[in-house]
Amino acid sequence: MTTTDEIQAAGARTPRPAGRPRSARAEKAIIDATLDLVGESVGISELSIEAIAARAGVGKTTIYRRWSNKEDLLVDALATLKTPLPPVAGVSVREDLVVYARVFLRDACDARNRCVMNIAMNEAERHPRLVERIRQATIEPRRAAITALLRRGVTTGELRAGLDVPIAMANLVGTVMWYIRTEGVDECTASSDLAERIVDHLLAGLAP
């Protein structure tokens, strides 16, 4: 921190407390180190504040001055993974399903994003606050988007009438997730048409 990279003047409203300002660079380094380590170790208990401080090149004091414990830091760190929500889509339901599937595949291939789902699925009992936040920020918007898309397909006749929406949603998301889990991440990055193939498979079904 040799140069002047401290937090900006903070506007006219807050009269800027006296003393040395907090380093914005240190804050970013802490968040980045946290996300890197979470992406590697998958599991909150394996994540140590000391490892974060070492990786970020920062003293533990600098961390504890900003966050009072590990969970608070994680909440803020995961919030920066703003997974920009699957973007709005276009004309045909199939095309939109492919767009969503592609987003899921891309996220599932990124270690940082993948760990979010791992935490949401496995740490519910030990970190309910964190999991609830993930659920509201990431899972729920996607669930709602897919539900709306499936319902739209039913009304437009592009999808089967009487479709069981919860099952269909588990169908789409579960297939993508499980495929990545079993076939590995390489498979995703390799074949660029994987999303299309999966969606077409789901649309056609198993029967002839």
Next chain:
Amino acid sequence: MTTTDEIQAAGARTPRPAGRPRSARAEKAIIDATLDLVGESVGISELSIEAIAARAGVGKTTIYRRWSNKEDLLVDALATLKTPLPPVAGVSVREDLVVYARVFLRDACDARNRCVMNIAMNEAERHPRLVERIRQATIEPRRAAITALLRRGVTTGELRAGLDVPIAMANLVGTVMWYIRTEGVDECTASSDLAERIVDHLLAGLAP
């Protein structure tokens, strides 16, 4: 351990070493406590030998006399969950798919069995030996069985020609797993025809 419940005479071949025999009841209590705690805490690092000993009503000595470390104990404990392999099935591919789906649903609703999949999916890097054992003992047989069933369906014409078997497998397993994850365990035990509904949904596909 007030009564005589020690290990039986052990046959004529081994001449029975002198001294007090090891308690079979203690061994069972240790395994049970291990599975209970794993099912609750999901995550091997949260599992402590001391907690197992306390839950089993056993001294740590009794554990370390049988297993040299946590992982060895887990390997043996998980091996007792012999999830008796999906039983052989019958005439139509649909019926057999329903049988498998029902087994997966039942397993996914039991905390002890559910944790096996959690470990297999999340602890691969930290406990490769354990995960490899789970993979060979549980995952691989099921994968092979489903693959065979899907292939059979293609040859008999009950399933679509040119079916992508890996995607179809992720389709079946992923749908079941994700449905349980999102809708909760209660949903499984409640509706007894869930397996049929999921399988029929997969067969029919999303399209009209």
Next chain:
DNA sequence: GTGTTTCGAAACTTAAGCGTATCGAATACG
């Protein structure tokens, strides 16, 4: 300049949990 606050680094206290060792009591065999 003085005063205030943050910086990174290090030492510190506290708490878990591992794996070992020791203890008296219990349970087998001969």
Next chain:
DNA sequence: CGTATTCGATACGCTTAAGTTTCGAAACAC
């Protein structure tokens, strides 16, 4: 009976990490 081994309980040394405190240096406002 004597011997051998296991039993549960407890204490021990060791490691890891949490969270706190102290330190001199640095960065700001005045």
